[in-house]
Amino acid sequence: MVNLTENGSIKIGVRKTKLMDKTYNINQIDAVFDLLVSDSPYLKKSWTEYYNKEYKDNRERLLYFDMMAISAFVIKLFQKKKSKDLQSFFDKVEIVLKDADSEVKNLILAGLIEGIQQICQYENIDMRYEFDPWLSPLTKKNWDEITGFFTFD
Template sequence: MKKEISKSKVMELILQACPSYKKQWDEYVQKNYKNGDEQLLYIDLANFATYFVDLYKHNKISEFPSVFDVIELLLTNGDDFVKEAASIGLLEDLQNRLLNNEINTNVFNQYLKQESLKWWNHLNDLWDGKTNLCWRSSP
């Protein structure tokens, strides 16, 4: 049986997949957390989503395949909280950041894997009013 990924491992996996984010992450943590504070994964993922879309805007996409591999891993091997954070948190944040920058959300389709593509499309359908949100079951 595979060990599920817990929320304490998520940012570590993202940093391994996207080492260029390390400096910004360190500055973000220093600015937003004091020693002993519980880190808020949804807020952390929102910060990463902003950084990640900025990479796209500057055509710095070399880390994209490894980041999307991690997103797929979180959606398939994460505990329930991590799966929810990866879908309703990270994927939705990425879509919102793209739209806020007037970039079509389909630009990431080529990087999405099987499970992440399902959730990406599910979120698009949700925003278009074509479906109701239910993260506990696969879209």
């Protein structure tokens, strides 16, 4: 049985979750998060701390908020000039975008990439160009499409 809230989020401990219109094993979704943070000690540590704090009470899982948390961690990597970690991270984003179905892609695009771009506005980071060195072709294409929704002076 799938235990969902009205907004499509899940409760920790259930075996399945629903993202948009498709049901996933929670392990499948966790695998995406784990992949994204896997090569950076900073990302892995930050994600683990966030996850343990947010879900220590078995609260319902909010996947888009979780992806926004990773967005904030990526901004910190950028500010610390961790180019190797950023390259590895965006290589993983490219893998997910190439291999995932539309619901998981939407989680990456609306939760992660849009999240990074929104934070860029508040941190005075020019999202149009600053991340280009680390974006592979598919990620760059989607990045630019999302950037098109923002207005610049």
